Amino acid sequence: MGLLRMDNVAVVVDDLDAAVGFFAELGMELEGKAELEGDVPDRMVGLTGVRTSIAMMRMPDGHGRLELTTFHSPAAVTAAPAVPPANTLGLHRVMFAVTDIEDTVTRLRTHGAELVGEIVRYGDAYRLCDLRGPSGIIVALAEELG
Incomplete structure (x- = not known):
């Protein structure tokens, strides 16, 4: 069987520091931050001119991570209402x-x-x-x- 584990869930946020503070208060630990741009992220996500800041948050037991991402370019888009209802298609919570x-x-x-x-x-x-x-x-x- 080829599946090993779920590595992380990525969430796009507009304020990275606020999101890090929120999930740190919840009890997650900041594993690290990075700036990503160039050919590799462009090709991976299928966009041009990608420049992002990410923060990787780790569960206290070491299992499970949440990747918080802020897009500097291209700008993040809102495909759904700003406050989507619980029955909106896609990742819910x-x-x-x-x-x-x-x-x-x-x-x-x-x-x-x-x-x-x-x-x-x-x-x-x-x-x-x-x-x-x-x-x-x-x-x-x-x-x-x-």
């Missing part, structure tokens, strides 16, 4: 397991996060919520009960 959902929501609010709906209980298994973070990213939180 990233979910993280947390130990205290109330505390996490409170801390992320200091970085501009807003609840999409409300914190709900799913049977005896979880407390769940969706937050809208930097650049409209939807981040879901799950606190396991019991």
Whole structure:
């Protein structure tokens, strides 16, 4: 079998520092930042004149990463409404397991996060919520009960 692992999920953001701060507050660790431009990124993403800044955020356990990308050129585009509804086609959200959902929501609010709906209980298994973070990213939180 050729598949080894999921390496990362990339998210395009308009304010890289704000996004790094948001995900650091959530508990992710900044692995590194880089500036990318030239022939390799142009050919990989099928655009011309690509110049980006990226930040790689790593989960505390070392498994799983989130690549935050800001496009300096060509400028990022909005293909969907600025605040797309939950039933919009495409990548919807990233979910993280947390130990205290109330505390996490409170801390992320200091970085501009807003609840999409409300914190709900799913049977005896979880407390769940969706937050809208930097650049409209939807981040879901799950606190396991019991």
